[in-house]
Amino acid sequence: MNIIVVKNEQELAQKAYDIIANMIEQKPNGVLGCATGGSPVGIYELMRKNKPNTSGITTVNLDEYINLDFANPKSYHYYMNEELFAHLPFKANYLPNGMKENAEEACADYEKVLEAHPVDLQLLGIGENAHIAFNEPGTSFESTTHVIELTESTRQANRRYFEREEDVPTHAITMGIKSIMRAKSIVLVASGEKKADAIKAMIEGEITEECPASILQKHNDVTIVVDEAAFSKCEKSKLDVVMA
Ligand code: GLP
DSSP states (O other): OEEEEESSHHHHHHHHHHHHHHHHHHOTTOEEEEOOSSTTHHHHHHHHHHOOOOTTOEEEESEEETTOOTTSTTSHHHHHIIIIITTSOOSEEEOOOTTOSSHHHHHHHHHHHHHHSOOSEEEEOOOTTOOBTTBOTTOOTTOOSEEEEOOHHHHHHHGGGSSSGGGSOSEEEEOOHHHHHTSSEEEEEEOSGGGHHHHHHHHHSOOOTTSGGGGGGGOSSEEEEEEHHHHTTSOGGGSOEEEO
16 A cells, blocks of 8 residues: 555645546546545545546446435535536446436446546545545455445435434445455545544454455555545654655
8 A cells, every 4th residue: 555644635635636637637538437426525625726638537336325316416416516517528328227217227337438438546434433435444355237236334424414313324335345356546535633543444453354445455455545535644753754
């Protein structure tokens, strides 16, 4: 794992943006794996500002809620449109279809999309319980795209985006751990003290399905970009860290 520790969210966005812009330059017809949530917002802002040439780039997103209409501002379709797709030209944009009546079929469809578009660079955030995409603790490392019931802690963490507690979806379609690990390279971003336990477990803990992000220790091209607060529980001396 390459670990880059930055001072604040602005630097974090810049570092991650540089990695993405470099991939786009190297592979103008490449596939970018996109993430949602608060963590990538600054990165997408830089993309809107700097406008790298994305016209040949295909995007695939990690996940989508089940039964949340795409026109719903809380859906990840809506988020991606607002943050990125409406602002830059892409070759194609894919997200799992959480509105399909048969969710299992939607998962199989999405695996086909991923097979046809192998990811060159996958952007990831991390949940407070070390979930990646919506792969909650206990998810099999062999999982491909599947339906998942969100844990109470993830629903609480995402509560801030919804008006009422009962509006927070209970299920989602997510790329599986195996689907994510197929990406040629991965960049994971995290900021704030709330993520410190997850970051420590991911980098220094044992590789276990109880800590989904720990599987990234096995990937041969992962860059972790974290701010000092998210990195604060790691034992820095043990690590090969770049202080940005
Ligand atoms: C959600 C998303 C994840 C994201 C995580 C952290 O559960 N499905 O892809 O990484 O939240 O979100 P945030 O960046 O808002 O802290």
